Amino acid sequence: MSENLLLFFGRLHPLLVHLPIGILMLAICLHFLARRPKFASFGLLMPVLWFAGAVSAVLACVAGFLLKLSGGYDQGSVDTHQYLGIGLAISSVLLVVFGNKAIFKKLQTPAVLVVIILLTATGHYGGNLTHGDDYLTQPVYALIGKGPGKKERPPITNVNEALVYQDLVEPVLEQKCWQCHSSKKQKGDLRLDTEEYLLKGGENGEILVAGNADKSDLYKRLVLPLNHDDRMPPKGKPQLTEAEVQLIHWWITAGKGDFKKKVAQVDKDQNIDEIIAEVSQRSGQNTESTQPSEIPDVKVAPANPEHVRQLQNKGVVLMPVAKDSPFLTANLVNAKSFSNADMQLLANLREQILWLDMSGSTISDAGLQPLAGFKNLTRLSLDNTAVTDAGLKHLAPLTNLHYLNLYGTQVSDAGLKSLTACKSLKSLYLWQTQVTPQGVAALQKARGNGLHVNFQSTTDTTGTL
Known part of the structure; x- marks a missing residue:
């Protein structure tokens, strides 16, 4: 046999x-x-x-x-x-x-x-x-704020002094990859839980080519179509966000896959600065990476403690963007039951919320309607949600929006027209959407050179514009 x-x-x-x-x-x-x-x-x-x-x-x-x-x-x-x-x-x-x-x-x-x-x-x-x-x-353990078996990671107080791999990349691998590639399990004879094993690779050889992410399996498999046999993580497993994928690309290419370099020692642009800020935020680490230009020069009252408590009871993670600042970041990563009907709870903090991460939530087009009143919102992540073109029209009034992530949504060229009104938008993520290169070109023509678009359609596996 x-x-x-x-x-x-x-x-x-x-x-x-x-x-x-x-x-x-x-x-x-x-x-x-x-x-x-x-x-x-x-x-x-x-x-x-x-x-x-x-x-x-x-x-x-x-x-x-x-x-x-x-x-x-x-x-x-x-x-x-x-x-x-x-x-x-x-x-x-x-x-x-x-x-x-x-x-x-x-x-x-x-x-x-x-x-x-x-x-x-x-x-x-x-x-x-x-x-x-x-x-x-x-x-x-999540209810009591602990993580069994997780590595203890001190908060990043100065992002420029943070180690690129240990403080930024490794937490992503731990959350999304170690389940199948660690000491407990070695799919493909591959472990990703130590520097030694990352360099060793798996049954198909090395996975890191220092200075060239596009030839490194660690990156290449992340950007394959979701239904591809070699896609990692495979369909049905928690996927890396577009920001996390770009972070790994930057570490391998600009950082040469070095395990000891600090953020300040690696060349980066504003787009990477924003990605570092987002990944740090998602890992629950309070950093000083918030760009001063992203904090509106307006005075707002501190958030109502009762409104904060209501959101926290729903699983929403709220954190100040800086020490003694009334502005907040809101993250729905643990709010599994948060629905469109609950958006009014967020609207109670419309003046205070500066960053809003609804990645992977059940929010749909109807849930975006209250966002029109979030005048101070600078960063919005809607990746892997049910949002379509119809929902984007509610974002047009967001005049302070700098960053928008629509990765893995069903938006198309028609929806991009609503974003021409977002004059402050600098970074737009459109990987794995219905958007075409022609739609991206039309948006950039309407907006000028101030908009950086990270783009990859559902039928194309390469490229950013």
Whole structure:
């Protein structure tokens, strides 16, 4: 039997593994119900269910073993999952063989309890292999402001003194890549959690070409179409934002992939300054990278504490843009349930919000209507939302808007016409949209040379204008 055929059967493991889970869970429930006279008839189903559960558990074990042979998993973690799964299969088989024997009747319930424990533990460790060790506990830790297993990173107080890789690039890799490429899991025999392994590369060779991001797999795979087989992260996994992709491009090209250089030691333009500010903001780090020109020269009252509390209860992260400043940044990264109807809560702080990040949220065109009143807004991130051309007309009154990210939205050339009114707009991100080069050219002609457009259509994999 060829290696590829064995791998095919191995990759059926994620499908097969749900069969014993469902069947055994049903058998467990009926076992305890059948102890009551009212449901005693359920006992007739037990031999069939235990048999089906045992067979499916054995098949899942075989497929899991074949998948393990393909490599790419932490040996200790996968062994624990494997042995628990084998124990579950053996326990299920024993229930089939001895379940109806009179001598086993008193031991049947303890045996079922063993199956419950093994089923729970096997599923938990399998989930850890697939989603990461902190998949189950991460939401709990997020509520108390902690991150299990995360590297402790001191706040950046002076962005020019920050290390490009350690302080800016590595947090992005940790959040978006380490789940599949770290000490716990090595897809493609690749680890991205240490400098040594980044330089080593994976099964296809080196992934860093110092000074040339376009020849570096670490960057090239980030900008492939989402449905491409080699796209990283693959479809269905959390994607890097356009700013994060550009940050990695800058580190490899201008920074030569150096792990020790500080921001001040690497050539950068205003666009990179803004990207650094955005990435720092998303990582929850308070920096001094806010450009003075982005802070409107107007006086506003401090935010109403009650309005702040209402937003924080929704999961919105609010931070001052600078010490003792009334202006705020608002980030919806943890506000998973934040909807169009909740936008009025943000509107209560329309004067104070300077930066607004709604990336990946459920906000759509209707939710953008209140933004017309955010006169002091300078930075707006709408990447990977359901926003279309209809929503962009609400942005026309934003005369102080400097930065707009529409990456991964459905906006087209028609929607860009609404942005000609945003006279302060300097940076516009249009990767993976319906916009065409002709639409970008028309916008730049209408706006003059003061607008920098980062552009990549859904049918084009290269280029910025």
